[in-house]
Amino acid sequence: MSITFYHSPMSTSSITEAVIAELALSAETILVDIDAGDTQTESFLKINPNGRVPVVIHEGVTITESAAITLYLGERFGVDKNLFPALGPLRAEAMTWTVWANVNLANAAGKLAAELPPDTPGAVQQGSQDFVAMELRRPADLTKAKAGITSCFNILNAGLENKDYLLGDYSLVDTHMFVLVAWAMFMELDLSEFKNVMMWFERCCQRPVLAAMMEE
Ligand SMILES: N[C@@H](CCC(=O)N[C@@H](CS)C(=O)NCC(=O)O)C(=O)O
Incomplete structure (x- = not known):
């Protein structure tokens, strides 16, 4: 269907x-x-x-x-397309990273996006329910949001140590994470200190689907 x-x-x-x-x-x-x-x-x-x-x-x-x-x-x-692990421990890793991506990285990126001025790339726009009215914004929240996303990138960077992709081979977990990392990059965050993330990102960009997305 x-x-x-x-x-x-x-x-x-x-x-x-x-x-x-x-x-x-x-x-x-x-x-x-x-x-x-x-x-x-x-x-x-x-x-x-x-x-x-x-x-x-x-x-x-x-x-x-x-x-x-x-x-x-x-x-x-x-699973049949070798893009997602079959039942077993690697499936558990896939679930862990995918849920982590949303609960931690997307959450941190969302908080940052909500604190950026609306005309900045990647910022939450006025029509969104996540938009924070300018008069309610405090500089400390922006600082906290930046610290939150930095902490996430430290974890992701460590997770990619000695690995080409999050589960070893490319999988939909990388697809999922890539789009969130691209969002962070679009917000003009300097991610250069996260060497494993940067090398992984370059590798992911070899995937035609993700390369096309970066050109949009
Ligand atoms: N946790 C949700 C978040 C989805 C989400 O926040 N979507 C935003 C766009 S980035 C949205 O649809 N916003 C609609 C609105 O604010 O009215 C997920 O991962 O699917």
Whole structure:
């Protein structure tokens, strides 16, 4: 049965876009304009009460949360394509990194994006429910957000020590993480001190799907 994918370009749903592309799945993509309020309409909130993309509908089931979507699509379609580990300890590592990516890295990146001036690359825009009104912003929050993301990159850098990719070979876990790291780079964070991350990122850029995403 076909996949329906609710997507807003240059958002968290770019992770799912990349995962679907790596898996070469056909999907009906429904574009959603966050700034225009599409994620807050009554009809969209019936699909995802969180008012967020990505959303994937497959075999009548609605799946929200990009980590859950990556894990589901990986499990269903990625094992045969050598893009996701079969059941076993490596699957546990895949789950750990994918959940970590959202709970820690995406969370830290989101906090930083919400503190950046709205006209800065990667910053949360006014239409988003994550936008923080300028009068509520404090310089200390920006400093804290930068420290939070630095801590995440230290962990990711250590996780990539002596490894080409997070699970050894390239997998959808790298696809997922790549889009979040690209977001951090888009926010003009200097990641040069995280040598393993930088080398991994270059390696990932050899993947046609991810290279194309960087050109957008
Ligand atoms: N934890 C969610 C986060 C999704 C998310 O925050 N999506 C944002 C775009 S980056 C969104 O749809 N925002 C809509 C809004 O603010 O109305 C996931 O990983 O899927």
